[in-house]
Amino acid sequence: MIAYFETVEEEKKRGLFWKKHLETELRPVGRASFLTVRLPVPSGTGEHKVEKRVEWAMEQMKKRGVHRLATGEKWRNKALEMRMLAVEEGTAWRQGAGLGALWALHSRGIPLEQAFCRLEAARCDRDVVRCARILGGKVRYLSVSVKEGQQELEEALYEQFGIAPQQSAPPEYPCLRICFPQPGEKGETGEDLLMLAPGGWPGLRFVSPQWAREQKPSGMGDTLYAAMLLESGLCRPEDLGAEGSQEGETQASFPHSGENHA
DSSP states (O other), rough: OEEEEEEEEEOOOTOOOOOOOOOOEEETTEEEEEEEEEEETTTTTOOHHHHHHHHHHHHHHHHTOOOOEEOOOHHHHHHHTTTOOOEEEEHHHHHHHHHHHHHHHTTTTTOGOOHHHHHOEEEEOOHHHHHHHHHHHHHSSEEEEEEEEEHHHHHHHHHOOOOOOSSOOOSSSSSEEEOOTTOOOOOOOOOTTEEEEEEEEEEEEEEGGGGGGGGGTTTTOOOOOOHHHHHTTTGGGGEEEEOOOOTTTTOOBBOOOOOOOO
């Protein structure tokens, strides 16, 4: 089972004994479900005591069959220490890379027919292929730099979209690099770089399909929720949307053409 976990600070009433308890709810999404778990913590509790309460809470979740946990960055290392798999936003960034690239181009005011994109990755996995196929039929130029599988990917792009291998585009065309970093790699930063995980693109978030949004816990970020649904098989990359959230910025949504399988 997969679960979302958060701690909630509450005021401790004077003279009352605070009993450890968990607030749990099973939420159905499509044909499956996930568990939400809230751990109330008395305000003013020391950091060590809070950590012990969190350890206790995670043990209780494991007893209920939870093996994969989506939580804020603060408790992800603790989940790993407790031998639970931790969901991270990077899942949505990698699987939604093509949509994210389209949004990044839009946010810079770059018409797709003038855009030059370059995919950079250590190997040609399904996320890289998915991103290439989304961009291949939309942007003006697309090149790939992949250590393992580059030739096969270039051949597939040529057969499907007529895109010949190339390393650079005319200087008048703006460029966007889409980088798939290795696990643990911090990666570069730059105005022309879409770093998929960690990092990302300022103001960009991935959102779940419409049929799943009502079940998102209020304290959970959109991208983390999307990643949780992806990792648990409750939705597909084709179901995601890419939206902007920066104040004062025109929002845009790029849903992919996936079927509703709620």
